[in-house]
Amino acid sequence: TQLLEQSPQFLSIQEGENLTVYCNSSSVFSSLQWYRQEPGEGPVLLVTVVTGGEVKKLKRLTFQFGDARKDSSLHITAAQPGDTGLYLCAGLDNTDKLIFGTGTRLQVFP
Amino acid sequence: KAGVTQTPRYLIKTRGQQVTLSCSPISGHRSVSWYQQTPGQGLQFLFEYFSETQRNKGNFPGRFSGRQFSNSRSEMNVSTLELGDSALYLCASSPGGTNTEAFFGQGTRLTVV
Numbered sequence: 015t016q017l018l019e020q021s022p023q024f025l026s027i028q029e030g031e032n033l034t035v036y037c038n039s040s041s042v043f044s045s046l047q048w049y050r051q052e053p054g055e056g057p058v059l060l061v062t063v064v065t066g067g068e069v070k071k072l073k074r075l076t077f078q079f080g081d082a083r084k085d086s087s088l089h090i091t092a093a094q095p096g097d098t099g100l101y102l103c104a105g106l107d108n109t110d111k112l113i114f115g116t117g118t119r120l121q122v123f124p
Numbered sequence: 125k126a127g128v129t130q131t132p133r134y135l136i137k138t139r140g141q142q143v144t145l146s147c148s149p150i151s152g153h154r155s156v157s158w159y160q161q162t163p164g165q166g167l168q169f170l171f172e173y174f175s176e177t178q179r180n181k182g183n184f185p186g187r188f189s190g191r192q193f194s195n196s197r198s199e200m201n202v203s204t205l206e207l208g209d210s211a212l213y214l215c216a217s218s219p220g221g222t223n224t225e226a227f228f229g230q231g232t233r234l235t236v237v
Contacts, residue, residue: 047225056128056214056228057167102167106224111180112157112216114167 018105018115026121027093035088035101035118043105046079046086051100093122128217128229136235142203145232149196149217156198157226158190161212173198174220205236
């Protein structure tokens with residue numbers, strides 16, 4: 015069974031701080047997606063990375079796909095309360111199934 | 125474009141009963157996937173339907189089943205409900221083919237008492 019482990023599991027920070035969330039697996043994925051989920055809602059797609067070593071930026075969010083396509087990271091610069099939510103990585107396996115990570119719950123205090 | 129619509133939003137059922145959940149994907153999307161989300165297990169894949177055929181299946185018992193109609197709308201059925209089936213059930217639609225980006229509905233919160 016392919017597993018995507020995310021760390022940390024919980025993160026509680028002050029507005030303005032930087033943070034990094036990690037998504038690790040022993041399996042190779044053809045692509046990796048990051049989602050954010052807010053309470054009472056479904057996950058919302060933030061980005062898809064496809065190429066090993068790829069870096070994508072979305073305003074204050076920077077996503078990186080590992081060279082071997084087994085891991086990924088999400089870095090948030092100058093976090094804001096609006097960034098609060100559950101961050102999920104999801105890898106596309108060799109049967110085209112999306113395997114979701116364990117999740118990182120982020121709380122940003124004003 | 126309308127998003128993914130799931131009905132009902134909330135449901136309370138008794139152990140042993142069965143339940144049917146509905147999902148209307150984004151217009152033009154042919155793939156519909158279902159997930160179960162619980163605090164302990166996270167988001168777990170149930171199954172995926174593409175053009176009315178089940179294309180992928182997760183590790184859930186046979187009590188969990190689904191189907192997809194010709195208009196791509198999908199239903200999920202759970203029979204003989206157990207307390208452990210209490211969860212948020214999420215449906216995601218994708219265009220299909222090489223585009224696998226998933227767009228989720230708000231989910232159906234099922235509580236089994």
